[in-house]
Amino acid sequence: MGLKNLRDSQQQRFSQSRWKKNRIPGQHQKRGVRFRLFVVWSILIIAGFGLGIHLYSLQIIQGPKLTKAARSQQMFNMRPFIPRRKIIDRNRDVLAIDRPVYTLYVHPNQFNYTIEEVASNLAKILGKDATELETRFRKHKSGILLSHALPEATADRLYALRFDGLDLRRKYSRYYPKEDLAADVVGYIDGDRRGQAGIERSQQKMLERPTRTVRLSRSGNGSLMPDYAPEGFLHFDDLQLQLTIDSRLQRTARSALTKNLKKWKAKRGAVIVMDAWDGSLLALVCSPTYNPNRYSKKDIPLFRNWAVADLYEPGSTFKPLNIAIALEAGVINPFDVFNDNGTIQVADSTIKNADNKGNGQVDIAKILQRSSNIGMVKIIQRMRPSSYYSWLEKIGLGERSRTDLPSEVNSRLKPEKEFTIKPIEPATASFGQGFSLTPLQLVQMVGSLGNGGKLVTPHVVEGLVDSKGKMHVKPDLSPPRQIFSPGTTQKVVEMMETVVSKGTGKPAEISGYRIAGKTGTAQKAGPNGGYLDDAKITSFVSILPVNSPRYVVLAIVDEPKGENAYGSTVAAPIAKSVMEALIPLEGIAPEKSNE
Template identity: 50%
Template sequence: MDSSHPKLNSSTANSSPFTKHISRQERHRQKTQQQGVPVVRLLLVWGFLFVAMGGLAYRLYRLQVVEANQLQRMAKAQQSTSMQPYVPRRSIVDSQGNVLATDRLTYTLFVHPRYFEATKEITDPTDYIARELSAILGDITPAQLKEKFKEKESGIKLATGLNESQAVRIGSLRMGGVDLEKQYSRYYPQDEMAADVVGYVDGEHQGQAGLELSQREILEREVETYAIRRTGKGVVLPDSLPDNLLQSNDWQVQLTIDMRLQRAARELLKAQVAQQKAKRGTVLVMDAQDGAILAMVNEPTFNPNEYYKAKVEYFKNWSVSDLYEPGSTFKPVIVALAMNEGVLKPEDRINDSGSVRVGPWTISNASKSGAGMINITQVLRYSSNVAMVAIARRLKPERYYELLQGVGLDSRTGIDLPGEAASYLKPRQSFMDDPIEQATTSFGQGLSLTPIKLLQLNAMLANGGKLVTPHVVKGLVDARNHLHWQPDHPVKQVVKPEVAHSVVQMMESVVSGDGGTGKAALIPGYRVGGKTGTAQKAGPRGGYLANAKITSFVSILPVDNPRYVVVAIIDEPKGANAYGGTVAAPVVKNVMEALIAIKGIPPSQPQ
């Protein structure tokens, strides 16, 4: 049977209609399967793309429309910042350009013991760093430094105010855990020489005394805030920096103080205070023509570079802040006021009996004796209290009080230093009703003033009767000493020029006349006017202290062409022979000699 069926060869099978039909169906099915897979995938891809594009479009809408303003603010905040550059305080210089105060770069030293690392050469870094820093700092031992290293692991402040040389030496150690921080600090090259005038700034760079406090507005320059742009990493873009970022005028605050005279006055005062074992002292020198202070020194004083080591009371300039009874140095002022009123003439003679009764009180001369009939020049020469009471009685009480107010005996001088005290005058009614007040005021008791006020009143006599404003600030100058600004100072005419000149000539006899109390201030070849003062010190609860007095001397130089006024006050000198003529006058003489040499004052013409 098998043989009866014809055999199909491959060619026959392939060519049969049935086989062809099956093959077409298979191919169609396979083709259909092959074409169906890409369509699904394509639909999925396109669907994903459409969804993503829709999301991006929505996000773009949110960013560019809904959140646009907020994002712009955030971008601006990130890409820009405000910058306030450091601008140093103005330097302070004296009348000759010598620097008295300036800002300089200093360093603060920190250590971080946790980062101390040993090397092949240094097996004990703690000991090595302690020894090296001790040698550089100089005021602390290695053992003390090691103890400080134990305080905490990081951020130990060891020193402040280090100079450039010390910073370089510390940097050369190249040791981990040692850090230097730059900062600016105030430096006073003259140390204590001008401390009473200049003052000091504290650790926060804020003025706390002297001109650093009172003249803060001109010492602190205006600082502008600049808006600059930066990258996302915080790097400043150079093209965003303003052209005038670092531009600042180089003006300095120039004073009327002459450091040559200031230094001489301080050394002389310091020596006298020590010799007399006094509580304190002050020396003031003024140009009477305009009120410029050429020297102002107090003793004891402080070093502004190390203000934290000084007693707090030294920061107060007592020549402007403390009141005292001037005693006989006030007598020339009363004489000038009486002459200006026309109730007294230079040729008038007054009987000095040695004592005078005022109500229940008896007023005597310091010598306890009288000089008889004396003229006004002799009244000042012998410093007669009795004669001064007689002069005061020539003035009507009400007018007398007005005259005292007219020369500022109840106000301040207006000096450009902080803490000035106003002079004290008894209330009007008390003064007018009580004759003893009128009497004691005539010889400088019963009223109080500051040393700077006494200087101003005597300058009034020297300059022809004008009440000028004492001041230490000359103005703002540039590096070439060109003056760009100067303050205005009021001037008030209170005494006729001829009266003031007459009183100055009378004061000359105090120094050069027979029996004058100020002979210790005599300078050969120069006409010097002066007045001594030895006053009892008022007690805190009224009355006067038994064993305390304040000695003073005021001088005018030269009498033939009055220009300069010098005041010296020594508070509570010890010893039996402690008077204005023996304690204060010698200091004034030496200061005047220095003034003559510095200013080149020629000898007086022979009379």
């Protein structure tokens, strides 16, 4: 029985096991499948929902910010270099131009030739010592600066060597082909390409071409895509700044001035030539001067054009203007005669002629011929001080000429109350002392005698012209102001002619030409008042031609040395040299004297 029961029990377990393996899934199994599906779908839904939120955040909330960032990576803001406009003279000779130059770095660790070979070849091209170059190449392995401004022709020779290790970096530099010829007018620009003197400074806006920033597309590797560049963005106008200066006349003026400064061991000097009809300056020279290509090697005071920026007392060169004032005011006529005994008492002061001599009976023309201080005092004493003061203001004293050159200063005239109360003030002003102006302003005032009585604006800028010579932009100048009548000015010019033909201006006489002029030898005012005993300014101003006055020439020399240093001996010969060059350049025909 036991054995039988054991077999029945085993058989029963075996049958139950087979039944479990072969039975159909029940309710419990179905619930497990549903749970797993729920979990999977929940994960998918949550992930999709999260992805949607993230996409919303990226596209809607952060969209503008990300778009801007993408564009900044794909686009490149470029401000192309636009060369500064050229400066040319009245004959289209180039005075200033932008040109490509190269900075040369040398990397000896990259040489494909021996150090000796490289040093030898570079020394020949750069004008340097080969041994010194070898030493530098052996001492430093890379980044040796040999030059920061090599001209393009030199760079081409270096490229032709095909040496590895030569690093030429191109940039643009301002170049002045005439060097110091017109430095006083043109000026220079500094390393930041900003004008620091002359026209380069005062006409900065006209010289800089307009530029605009452009956005260029970049490829994935960062390189620019030229196909997407705006059309013509690198093109610029061909306008040039034309000046009224004539380089040929400028060269003559500089040569004559330099020669005489050396002869008389003078401190400095200036020459100005102006067309009185319109105020255009044909020449403006100061000496000593500087080369704008190497401005860093000169003293800063040289950059300041003293003919425009420094005041001085003009002395006798102002006498023709006082004659014009007296004629216009009606207190004298050309045939009046005055007694010049060599001295005159004004209040508690004694005034004398420069030579301490009297000239006897002198008419107006002889007062100019002999530069009589006594005659001038007596002429101005016929005017009320207040009326004379008003005339001095009318012709521009106390103001500036409004030239287009930088750093101009106002001329100085004492306050009206002091001038009219003290009799000595009108007396000294009659022969050009007691007030101060710039050499350029004197030329402007004397120019009114050469154009029928109009005060014009001295200027050097003609305007912006294109490559064919067509004028596009002209500067706005103050309109001419009538201060004297044409009849008065012609009388004064004819009186000034006798100064050259018979008087102190005879060294400026040119055969066949009628030239009006006036010499001046003025005392220099001291820094603490009064006048310096051992310093004077000599000058000569002229107008030509007399029959049709147009051109004004001023030569001025500061502190010449020597006992015989006067306007007639120092300045008049300079003016003569300049006029001899001016006559053929401007086609001035010879004329007969009407004396």
